[in-house]
Amino acid sequence: MVTYKVTVIGAGRAGNIHLQSLLQLSSMFEVVNVVDDNPSQAIQLLLSSLKGIRLRPVKETDAAIDEADVVCICVPTPLHEQVILRALKRDKHVFCEKPLVHTLEAVATVYDTAEQRGLNLLCAMLRxxxxxxxxxxxxxxxxxxxxxxxxxxxxxxxxxxxxxxxxxxxxxxxxxxxxxxxxxxxxxxxxxxxxxxxxxxxxxxxxxxxxxxxxxxxxxxxxxxxxxxxxxxxxxxxxxxxxxxxxxxxxxxxxxxxxxxxxxxxxxxxxxxxxxxxxxxxxxxEAFLEEWRHMYRCLSGDESVLVTKEEVxxxxxxxxxxxxxxxxxxxxxxxxxxxxxxxxx
Ligand SMILES: NC(=O)c1ccc[n+]([C@@H]2O[C@H](COP(=O)([O-])OP(=O)(O)OC[C@H]3O[C@@H](n4cnc5c(N)ncnc54)[C@H](O)[C@@H]3O)[C@@H](O)[C@H]2O)c1
Structure with a gap:
């Protein structure tokens, strides 16, 4: 079974939930980096008890992206577009919290970039x-x-x-x-x-x-x-x-x-x-876990991304x-x- 490396960007409420889900799905995903200058206390505590996951400052974002197969984006929504594009342009698959981006132009830009590069972009519509x-x-x-x-x-x-x-x-x-x-x-x-x-x-x-x-x-x-x-x-x-x-x-x-x-x-x-x-x-x-199981099946080529550009x-x-x-x-x-x-x- 292939294990995909993940960098989580943004270590607040959503970042904590996804980190915990990924740790539960350890045969599918290995978290290698968490990027945030001000990580939540919950994440700091969690990482202090774990080995192998680096907590890195925002200035090391590109290096942290380069070490991953998938980038999990949990920064505040106004920053989604720039972080999504940064990850896609470094040829990484992207899992991003909702709302994906705030303008129709940005929706088109991020999906077109993912498609041109043959990458999965999953907007995490949890429900x-x-x-x-x-x-x-x-x-x-x-x-x-x-x-x-x-x-x-x-x-x-x-x-x-x-x-x-x-x-x-x-x-x-x-x-x-x-x-x-x-x-x-x-x-x-x-x-x-x-x-x-x-x-x-x-x-x-x-x-x-x-x-x-x-x-x-x-x-x-x-x-x-x-x-x-x-x-x-x-x-x-x-x-x-x-x-x-x-x-x-x-x-x-x-x-x-x-x-x-x-x-x-x-x-x-x-x-x-x-x-x-x-x-x-x-x-x-359970739905947060299922989002990641779906992402795994997309990466393995067994499923297409459930949330489409047209729907977003x-x-x-x-x-x-x-x-x-x-x-x-x-x-x-x-x-x-x-x-x-x-x-x-
Ligand atoms: N699916 C859901 O039910 C759900 C629930 C909560 C939040 N969200 C979404 O998750 C996203 C984040 O929300 P949140 O509640 O976790 O916010 P938050 O404020 O708790 O966490 C955001 C984190 O991002 C960090 N950050 C800011 N700029 C950064 C950068 N450039 N690089 C790295 N880290 C940076 C902040 O320091 C903070 O720790 C939002 O888009 C929100 O809509 C979704």
Whole structure:
């Protein structure tokens, strides 16, 4: 079995999760370098107990890339494009956190560069690698749900993200909503022609940031099907992630995965739900591993990259349109053929 060498660039929250996944998949991947001038304490602690992984400063990025077969990019999103291109131009396969890049031009540039060089570029759209989502996708493709009517999604984040992260994030729709938009488009097999978004910043410290911490996005698809995404930075019960696809024959989806097997328990005090997993790292632990197993199969030539350039373009365009709707409080129509969108009058 071939083992691929990996350099992880960016040692914060996402870097820590991917490092731990890669360490679990040690027959497939060997982490050789972690690059960051300010690695998180969790990563410093982890690396202090391991041999063979070098923690290197950012000025040694090129040398660290050269020692790897695959570069795992976990730096803040505004830096993705430059780091992706740096790795691709040194002929390395790339695994990059979402959102991949922030402009349509950049999406085209990074995918075209990967294609010209015959390299894999995986945008890590985590939700697709969660078992319930993959199973529902198979059922949809097998026609079991019939004609799709609605997809309802709940994404209530936990814990409230650190202000240092929010200050660098464009807004909740780009950061969190990208996951839900990608899942909706992938499951529906369609691109929305209209989006509408309403929300609010309840946390006063967000006021200067042009962001919401609570909102809803509605999307309509050419078939007539409608998607509704409830997005919030507040959750009173743990990391609350749900989706349900309703067809005219059957509905299928997933509630937030509980820690135990019970979802609801009745007792003398009434009905009580079971405890949810605390955060994205716990809830999607298996999906993070599956992303890397998929990357391995892509590197081995057994599978093609699940997330395509066209899909990333559609999601980027859709989230841009949602952003316009957020700012105008109006529905926004999208023309995917010309890659344009405009406020509906
Ligand atoms: N899939 C998911 O559910 C998920 C969850 C969290 C974050 N993310 C994504 O992961 C990316 C990183 O987010 P995060 O929460 O880990 O951020 P973070 O702030 O916790 O970590 C980013 C790290 O990158 C380092 N860094 C900055 N510039 C660098 C450079 N040039 N070279 C090397 N390291 C550099 C910082 O010092 C920091 O340690 C973002 O794109 C985010 O959207 C995805």
């Amino acid at each position: 697709r690698f969660d078992t319930p989502a993959a199973k529902v996708k198979q059922q949809i493709e097998a026609g079991e749900l019939g004609t799709l009517l609605n997809i309802n999604q709940v994404n209530r984040d936990c814990p409230y993200p650190p202000m240092s992260f929010l200050q660098r994030s464009p807004n909740i729709y780009y950061d969190c909503g990208t996951h839900d938009v990608d899942l909706a488009l992938w499951l529906m097999g369609e691109k929305p022609h209209t989006v509408f978004c309403m929300g609010h910043a309840f946390d006063p410290s967000l006021k200067g940031l042009d962001d919401h911490d609570n909102g809803t996005v509605v999307m309509q698809f050419p078939s007539g099907a409608v998607s509704c995404i409830e997005l919030s930075r507040f959750s009173n019960c743990g990391f609350d992630q749900r989706f349900m696809v309703h067809g005219d024959k059957k509905s299928a989806g997933s509630i937030s995965q509980p820690v135990d097997v019970y979802v609801e328990m009745s007792h003398s005090g009434g009905l009580r739900g079971s405890v949810l997993r605390f955060d994205f790292a716990e809830r999607f632990k 373009i559609s999601v980027t365009l859709t989230v841009d349109a949602i952003n316009l709707s957020m700012h105008t409080a109006s529905p926004v129509s999208i023309d995917h053929a010309t890659q344009t969108f405009c406020k509906k009058t």
